[in-house]
Amino acid sequence: MNDKLIPDHHDSVMQRIERDLLDSYDEELEMEIDDGRLDAAGEAGAEDSLGRQAYFRELLRLQGELVKLQDWVQFHKKKVVILFEGRDAAGKGGVIKRITQRLNPRVCRVAALPAPNDREKTQWYFQRYVSHLPAGGEIVLFDRSWYNRAGVERVMGFCNDAEYEEFFRSVPEFEKMLIRSGITLVKYWFSITDDEQHLRFLGRIHDPLKQWKLSPMDFESRRRWEAYTKAKETMLERTHIPEAPWWLVQAVDKKKARLNCISHLLAQFPYEEVEHPSIVLPERARNPEYTRNPVPANMYVPDRY
Numbered sequence: 001m002n003d004k005l006i007p008d009h010h011d012s013v014m015q016r017i018e019r020d021l022l023d024s025y026d027e028e029l030e031m032e033i034d035d036g037r038l039d040a041a042g043e044a045g046a047e048d049s050l051g052r053q054a055y056f057r058e059l060l061r062l063q064g065e066l067v068k069l070q071d072w073v074q075f076h077k078k079k080v081v082i083l084f085e086g087r088d089a090a091g092k093g094g095v096i097k098r099i100t101q102r103l104n105p106r107v108c109r110v111a112a113l114p115a116p117n118d119r120e121k122t123q124w125y126f127q128r129y130v131s132h133l134p135a136g137g138e139i140v141l142f143d144r145s146w147y148n149r150a151g152v153e154r155v156m157g158f159c160n161d162a163e164y165e166e167f168f169r170s171v172p173e174f175e176k177m178l179i180r181s182g183i184t185l186v187k188y189w190f191s192i193t194d195d196e197q198h199l200r201f202l203g204r205i206h207d208p209l210k211q212w213k214l215s216p217m218d219f220e221s222r223r224r225w226e227a228y229t230k231a232k233e234t235m236l237e238r239t240h241i242p243e244a245p246w247w248l249v250q251a252v253d254k255k256k257a258r259l260n261c262i263s264h265l266l267a268q269f270p271y272e273e274v275e276h277p278s279i280v281l282p283e284r285a286r287n288p289e290y291t292r293n294p295v296p297a298n299m300y301v302p303d304r305y
Contacts, residue, residue: 077136086190
Protein backbone atom coordinates (compact mmCIF):
# COMPACT_ATOMS: atom_id res chain seq x y z
CA MET A 1 0.00 0.00 0.00
CA ASN A 2 1.28 3.48 -0.84
CA ASP A 3 1.96 5.37 2.41
CA LYS A 4 2.08 8.75 0.64
CA LEU A 5 -0.58 11.12 1.94
CA ILE A 6 -2.36 13.78 -0.09
CA PRO A 7 -0.45 17.13 -0.06
CA ASP A 8 -3.11 19.18 1.73
CA HIS A 9 -3.42 16.73 4.62
CA HIS A 10 -1.77 18.50 7.57
CA ASP A 11 -1.06 15.57 9.88
CA SER A 12 1.82 13.21 9.43
CA VAL A 13 1.16 9.49 9.54
CA MET A 14 2.86 9.13 12.91
CA GLN A 15 0.86 11.97 14.44
CA ARG A 16 -2.32 10.30 13.25
CA ILE A 17 -1.24 6.94 14.67
CA GLU A 18 -0.47 8.58 18.01
CA ARG A 19 -3.96 10.10 18.07
CA ASP A 20 -5.48 6.71 17.26
CA LEU A 21 -3.47 5.15 20.09
CA LEU A 22 -4.90 7.79 22.44
CA ASP A 23 -8.37 6.83 21.23
CA SER A 24 -7.55 3.20 22.01
CA TYR A 25 -6.53 4.14 25.54
CA ASP A 26 -9.75 6.11 25.84
CA GLU A 27 -11.67 2.99 24.89
CA GLU A 28 -10.18 1.19 27.88
CA LEU A 29 -10.92 4.20 30.08
CA GLU A 30 -14.54 4.17 28.89
CA MET A 31 -14.96 0.72 30.39
CA GLU A 32 -14.00 1.97 33.85
CA ILE A 33 -15.08 5.60 33.97
CA ASP A 34 -18.13 6.88 35.79
CA ASP A 35 -19.40 10.31 36.77
CA GLY A 36 -17.36 10.31 39.96
CA ARG A 37 -14.11 9.91 38.06
CA LEU A 38 -14.98 11.85 34.93
CA ASP A 39 -12.95 14.94 35.81
CA ALA A 40 -9.80 12.81 35.97
CA ALA A 41 -10.06 12.25 32.24
CA GLY A 42 -9.53 15.95 31.71
CA GLU A 43 -9.01 17.69 28.43
CA ALA A 44 -5.30 16.92 28.08
CA GLY A 45 -4.23 15.56 24.75
CA ALA A 46 -7.49 16.35 22.99
CA GLU A 47 -6.78 17.46 19.44
CA ASP A 48 -10.12 16.64 17.88
CA SER A 49 -13.08 18.99 17.80
CA LEU A 50 -14.83 17.23 20.68
CA GLY A 51 -12.88 17.33 23.95
CA ARG A 52 -12.31 14.08 25.80
CA GLN A 53 -14.20 15.15 28.92
CA ALA A 54 -17.19 16.40 26.95
CA TYR A 55 -17.18 13.21 24.90
CA PHE A 56 -17.07 10.94 27.95
CA ARG A 57 -19.78 12.87 29.73
CA GLU A 58 -22.18 12.73 26.78
CA LEU A 59 -21.37 9.08 26.09
CA LEU A 60 -22.20 8.16 29.68
CA ARG A 61 -25.47 10.07 29.47
CA LEU A 62 -26.45 8.31 26.24
CA GLN A 63 -25.47 4.92 27.63
CA GLY A 64 -27.73 5.61 30.59
CA GLU A 65 -30.55 6.19 28.11
CA LEU A 66 -29.65 2.95 26.33
CA VAL A 67 -30.15 1.10 29.62
CA LYS A 68 -33.63 2.65 29.86
CA LEU A 69 -34.33 1.60 26.26
CA GLN A 70 -33.17 -1.93 27.06
CA ASP A 71 -35.49 -2.13 30.07
CA TRP A 72 -38.39 -0.79 27.99
CA VAL A 73 -37.74 -3.32 25.19
CA GLN A 74 -37.56 -6.15 27.70
CA PHE A 75 -40.62 -5.07 29.68
CA HIS A 76 -42.84 -4.60 26.62
CA LYS A 77 -41.42 -7.61 24.73
CA LYS A 78 -40.38 -5.46 21.79
CA LYS A 79 -38.26 -6.89 18.96
CA VAL A 80 -35.49 -4.68 17.61
CA VAL A 81 -33.04 -5.21 14.72
CA ILE A 82 -30.32 -2.69 13.92
CA LEU A 83 -28.12 -3.04 10.83
CA PHE A 84 -24.65 -1.50 10.65
CA GLU A 85 -23.16 -1.25 7.18
CA GLY A 86 -20.30 0.72 5.68
CA ARG A 87 -16.83 0.43 4.24
CA ASP A 88 -14.01 -1.36 6.01
CA ALA A 89 -12.62 0.77 8.86
CA ALA A 90 -15.69 3.03 8.82
CA GLY A 91 -16.19 2.68 12.58
CA LYS A 92 -19.16 0.30 12.75
CA GLY A 93 -17.51 -1.89 15.37
CA GLY A 94 -16.68 1.09 17.58
CA VAL A 95 -20.29 2.24 17.67
CA ILE A 96 -21.56 -1.29 18.30
CA LYS A 97 -19.10 -1.68 21.18
CA ARG A 98 -20.37 1.49 22.83
CA ILE A 99 -24.02 0.58 22.40
CA THR A 100 -23.55 -2.84 23.98
CA GLN A 101 -20.93 -1.77 26.53
CA ARG A 102 -23.27 -1.39 29.51
CA LEU A 103 -26.23 -3.48 28.36
CA ASN A 104 -27.29 -6.98 29.33
CA PRO A 105 -25.91 -9.44 26.72
CA ARG A 106 -28.99 -11.61 27.27
CA VAL A 107 -31.14 -8.73 25.99
CA CYS A 108 -28.83 -7.03 23.49
CA ARG A 109 -26.56 -9.20 21.36
CA VAL A 110 -24.40 -8.80 18.27
CA ALA A 111 -24.68 -10.97 15.15
CA ALA A 112 -21.47 -10.89 13.11
CA LEU A 113 -21.76 -13.77 10.68
CA PRO A 114 -18.70 -15.28 8.97
CA ALA A 115 -18.59 -16.12 5.27
CA PRO A 116 -21.23 -18.75 4.40
CA ASN A 117 -20.10 -22.38 4.39
CA ASP A 118 -20.81 -24.82 1.57
CA ARG A 119 -24.18 -25.83 3.04
CA GLU A 120 -25.30 -22.26 3.65
CA LYS A 121 -24.44 -21.32 0.07
CA THR A 122 -27.23 -23.67 -1.07
CA GLN A 123 -29.85 -22.19 1.28
CA TRP A 124 -32.33 -19.42 0.63
CA TYR A 125 -30.12 -16.35 0.86
CA PHE A 126 -31.83 -14.84 3.94
CA GLN A 127 -32.07 -18.15 5.80
CA ARG A 128 -28.94 -17.90 7.91
CA TYR A 129 -29.85 -14.37 8.98
CA VAL A 130 -33.37 -15.36 10.06
CA SER A 131 -32.01 -17.62 12.79
CA HIS A 132 -30.44 -14.57 14.47
CA LEU A 133 -33.60 -12.45 14.56
CA PRO A 134 -34.85 -11.40 18.01
CA ALA A 135 -37.64 -12.85 20.11
CA GLY A 136 -39.79 -10.56 22.26
CA GLY A 137 -37.70 -8.46 24.62
CA GLU A 138 -34.50 -8.68 22.56
CA ILE A 139 -32.27 -6.33 20.55
CA VAL A 140 -30.01 -7.71 17.81
CA LEU A 141 -27.24 -5.63 16.24
CA PHE A 142 -26.03 -6.95 12.89
CA ASP A 143 -22.37 -6.11 12.27
CA ARG A 144 -22.88 -6.36 8.52
CA SER A 145 -26.03 -8.09 7.38
CA TRP A 146 -27.90 -9.44 4.38
CA TYR A 147 -26.66 -6.36 2.56
CA ASN A 148 -23.37 -8.20 2.01
CA ARG A 149 -24.91 -9.30 -1.27
CA ALA A 150 -25.32 -5.71 -2.43
CA GLY A 151 -21.76 -4.81 -1.39
CA VAL A 152 -18.86 -7.18 -0.98
CA GLU A 153 -20.48 -10.08 -2.87
CA ARG A 154 -21.28 -7.85 -5.82
CA VAL A 155 -17.87 -6.16 -5.96
CA MET A 156 -15.81 -9.30 -5.36
CA GLY A 157 -17.85 -11.47 -7.71
CA PHE A 158 -19.17 -13.83 -5.02
CA CYS A 159 -22.65 -13.72 -6.57
CA ASN A 160 -23.82 -13.71 -10.15
CA ASP A 161 -26.02 -11.11 -11.85
CA ALA A 162 -29.18 -13.17 -11.40
CA GLU A 163 -28.58 -13.58 -7.65
CA TYR A 164 -27.81 -9.88 -7.35
CA GLU A 165 -31.05 -8.85 -9.06
CA GLU A 166 -33.07 -11.39 -7.08
CA PHE A 167 -31.71 -9.85 -3.88
CA PHE A 168 -33.07 -6.44 -4.84
CA ARG A 169 -36.44 -7.95 -5.72
CA SER A 170 -36.60 -9.85 -2.44
CA VAL A 171 -35.11 -7.55 0.18
CA PRO A 172 -37.91 -4.93 0.29
CA GLU A 173 -40.52 -7.65 0.75
CA PHE A 174 -38.32 -9.45 3.28
CA GLU A 175 -37.95 -6.29 5.37
CA LYS A 176 -41.63 -5.41 5.11
CA MET A 177 -42.41 -8.91 6.36
CA LEU A 178 -40.10 -8.41 9.34
CA ILE A 179 -41.82 -5.14 10.18
CA ARG A 180 -45.30 -6.69 9.88
CA SER A 181 -44.16 -9.37 12.32
CA GLY A 182 -43.56 -6.66 14.94
CA ILE A 183 -39.82 -6.08 14.45
CA THR A 184 -38.48 -2.53 14.52
CA LEU A 185 -35.80 -2.33 11.83
CA VAL A 186 -33.20 0.45 11.79
CA LYS A 187 -30.52 0.60 9.06
CA TYR A 188 -27.28 2.63 9.32
CA TRP A 189 -24.63 3.27 6.70
CA PHE A 190 -21.32 4.67 8.03
CA SER A 191 -19.76 7.05 5.56
CA ILE A 192 -16.05 7.93 5.44
CA THR A 193 -13.88 9.56 2.82
CA ASP A 194 -11.25 7.92 0.65
CA ASP A 195 -8.49 9.74 2.54
CA GLU A 196 -9.89 8.79 5.94
CA GLN A 197 -10.02 5.09 5.10
CA HIS A 198 -6.43 5.33 3.83
CA LEU A 199 -5.31 6.82 7.15
CA ARG A 200 -7.18 4.25 9.22
CA PHE A 201 -5.64 1.38 7.27
CA LEU A 202 -2.19 2.90 7.81
CA GLY A 203 -2.94 3.16 11.51
CA ARG A 204 -3.81 -0.52 11.63
CA ILE A 205 -0.65 -1.44 9.76
CA HIS A 206 1.55 0.44 12.24
CA ASP A 207 -0.32 -0.55 15.43
CA PRO A 208 0.46 -4.16 16.44
CA LEU A 209 -2.70 -4.26 18.58
CA LYS A 210 -4.86 -3.57 15.50
CA GLN A 211 -3.07 -5.56 12.80
CA TRP A 212 -5.45 -8.47 13.32
CA LYS A 213 -8.21 -6.24 11.92
CA LEU A 214 -6.55 -6.28 8.50
CA SER A 215 -7.34 -8.99 5.97
CA PRO A 216 -6.66 -9.57 2.28
CA MET A 217 -10.28 -8.56 1.68
CA ASP A 218 -9.58 -5.17 3.28
CA PHE A 219 -6.73 -4.48 0.89
CA GLU A 220 -8.81 -5.60 -2.06
CA SER A 221 -11.67 -3.32 -0.97
CA ARG A 222 -9.18 -0.47 -0.82
CA ARG A 223 -8.10 -1.14 -4.38
CA ARG A 224 -11.72 -1.30 -5.54
CA TRP A 225 -12.89 1.89 -3.82
CA GLU A 226 -14.81 3.15 -6.83
CA ALA A 227 -16.58 -0.18 -7.40
CA TYR A 228 -17.71 -0.17 -3.76
CA THR A 229 -18.94 3.40 -4.18
CA LYS A 230 -21.05 2.42 -7.17
CA ALA A 231 -22.41 -0.64 -5.34
CA LYS A 232 -23.29 1.49 -2.30
CA GLU A 233 -25.13 4.05 -4.41
CA THR A 234 -27.14 1.34 -6.15
CA MET A 235 -27.95 -0.33 -2.81
CA LEU A 236 -29.19 2.89 -1.22
CA GLU A 237 -31.25 3.79 -4.26
CA ARG A 238 -32.96 0.40 -4.50
CA THR A 239 -33.48 -0.43 -0.82
CA HIS A 240 -34.31 2.93 0.77
CA ILE A 241 -37.99 2.21 1.39
CA PRO A 242 -40.46 4.13 3.60
CA GLU A 243 -40.95 1.11 5.87
CA ALA A 244 -37.19 0.70 6.42
CA PRO A 245 -35.21 3.78 5.35
CA TRP A 246 -31.44 4.08 5.40
CA TRP A 247 -29.77 6.53 7.79
CA LEU A 248 -26.30 7.81 6.87
CA VAL A 249 -23.79 8.50 9.64
CA GLN A 250 -20.93 10.89 8.86
CA ALA A 251 -18.11 8.88 10.42
CA VAL A 252 -14.88 10.71 9.65
CA ASP A 253 -14.87 11.96 13.26
CA LYS A 254 -15.16 8.72 15.23
CA LYS A 255 -16.35 10.21 18.49
CA LYS A 256 -18.97 12.43 16.94
CA ALA A 257 -20.19 9.50 14.85
CA ARG A 258 -20.64 7.37 17.97
CA LEU A 259 -22.61 10.04 19.80
CA ASN A 260 -24.69 11.01 16.77
CA CYS A 261 -25.61 7.42 15.98
CA ILE A 262 -26.58 6.51 19.54
CA SER A 263 -28.59 9.71 19.93
CA HIS A 264 -30.43 9.06 16.66
CA LEU A 265 -31.08 5.44 17.59
CA LEU A 266 -32.67 6.43 20.89
CA ALA A 267 -34.95 8.86 19.03
CA GLN A 268 -36.43 6.00 17.00
CA PHE A 269 -38.27 4.59 20.02
CA PRO A 270 -41.01 6.02 22.26
CA TYR A 271 -39.30 4.44 25.27
CA GLU A 272 -39.78 5.56 28.83
CA GLU A 273 -38.19 4.59 32.09
CA VAL A 274 -39.54 1.36 33.53
CA GLU A 275 -40.15 1.37 37.27
CA HIS A 276 -38.41 -1.42 39.15
CA PRO A 277 -39.26 -2.63 42.64
CA SER A 278 -36.87 -1.60 45.38
CA ILE A 279 -34.01 -4.02 45.84
CA VAL A 280 -33.33 -5.26 49.34
CA LEU A 281 -30.23 -7.38 49.92
CA PRO A 282 -31.19 -10.34 52.10
CA GLU A 283 -29.21 -11.19 55.19
CA ARG A 284 -26.68 -13.98 54.75
CA ALA A 285 -27.71 -17.18 56.51
CA ARG A 286 -25.08 -18.25 59.05
CA ASN A 287 -24.76 -21.71 60.50
CA PRO A 288 -22.57 -21.83 63.64
CA GLU A 289 -21.63 -25.42 62.83
CA TYR A 290 -20.27 -24.56 59.38
CA THR A 291 -16.49 -24.54 58.98
CA ARG A 292 -14.85 -23.51 55.75
CA ASN A 293 -12.39 -26.11 54.50
CA PRO A 294 -8.91 -24.85 53.62
CA VAL A 295 -7.88 -24.68 49.96
CA PRO A 296 -4.46 -26.16 49.04
CA ALA A 297 -1.94 -23.42 48.36
CA ASN A 298 -0.97 -24.93 44.98
CA MET A 299 -4.48 -24.25 43.64
CA TYR A 300 -4.12 -20.48 43.85
CA VAL A 301 -3.02 -18.35 40.94
CA PRO A 302 0.43 -16.91 41.84
CA ASP A 303 0.47 -13.30 43.05
CA ARG A 304 2.71 -11.71 40.41
CA TYR A 305 1.31 -8.18 40.81
